[in-house]
Amino acid sequence: AQSVTQxxxxxxxxxxxxxxxxxxxxxxxxxxxxxxxxxxxxxxQLLLKYLSGSTLVKGINGFEAEFNKSQTxxxxxxxxxxxxxxxxxxCAVSDLRNYGQNFVFGPGTRLxxxx
Amino acid sequence: DAMVIQNPRYQVTQFGKPxxxxxxxxxxxxxxxxxxxxxxxxxxxxxxxxxxxxxxxADTPDNxxxxxxNTSFCFLDIRSPGLxxxxxxxCATSRDRGANVLTFGAGSRLTVL
Numbered sequence: 001a002q003s004v005t006q007x008x009x010x011x012x013x014x015x016x017x018x019x020x021x022x023x024x025x026x027x028x029x030x031x032x033x034x035x036x037x038x039x040x041x042x043x044x045q046l047l048l049k050y051l052s053g054s055t056l057v058k059g060i061n062g063f064e065a066e067f068n069k070s071q072t073x074x075x076x077x078x079x080x081x082x083x084x085x086x087x088x089x090x091c092a093v094s095d096l097r098n099y100g101q102n103f104v105f106g107p108g109t110r111l112x113x114x115x
Numbered sequence: 116d117a118m119v120i121q122n123p124r125y126q127v128t129q130f131g132k133p134x135x136x137x138x139x140x141x142x143x144x145x146x147x148x149x150x151x152x153x154x155x156x157x158x159x160x161x162x163x164x165x166x167x168x169x170x171x172x173a174d175t176p177d178n179x180x181x182x183x184x185n186t187s188f189c190f191l192d193i194r195s196p197g198l199x200x201x202x203x204x205x206c207a208t209s210r211d212r213g214a215n216v217l218t219f220g221a222g223s224r225l226t227v228l
Contacts, residue, residue: 047148
């Protein structure tokens with residue numbers, strides 16, 4: 001079975017500062033990895049995904065993530081955050097064997113960007 | 116242009132009074148999912164349709180049912196809502212089972228009085 005851990009439930013950061021949101025996963029097989037963002041009272045929006053190839057993945061809104069297979073991590077980073085980045089961020093893993101019905105989401109990290 | 120549309124965005128119901136939430140998609144995706152998201156928690160998959168093939172998660176209560184009359188529409192029926200069913204309900208689609216990218220709607224927030 002797969003699982004996703006997001007160690008930080010809340011991350012406060014000042015505007016224009018860098019941020020890293022941590023994600024670790026466990027799986028016995030190869031997986032796809034995703035970061036989704038959820039703004040208040042909205043659905044989830046895909047930020048970026050790792051399917052294969054380069055381990056550094058760039059997404060929307062200036063975010064990027066790096067897949068580290070040896071550490072089973074997929075941390076999300078942004079060099080300079082804006083107030084508008086305040087949201088909940090979910091890391092997710094999908095098992096290659098079970099296709100679309102086997103998405104597992106982490107518990108989420110609430111990013112608060114302070115002026 | 117919204118591609119996965121959920122209605123209503125906010126639904127208030129009374130304890131035990133049935134409620135139906137709807138989801139429509141313009142993407143012509145084969146797979147449609149219903150997730151339940153309680154406050155400050157990760158989305159939890161209730162069930163999904165692959166075309167007309169219904170797939171229920173093992174721990175989804177019988178109180179939750181779903182219908183997919185055609186490719187574009189999917190409904191979530193809660194037969195007798197309890198206080199514990201208050202949550203955001205998220206509809207998502209994917210092109211196929213192997214597509215592995217979910218497109219979400221904006222969600223329907225259910226309040227149970």
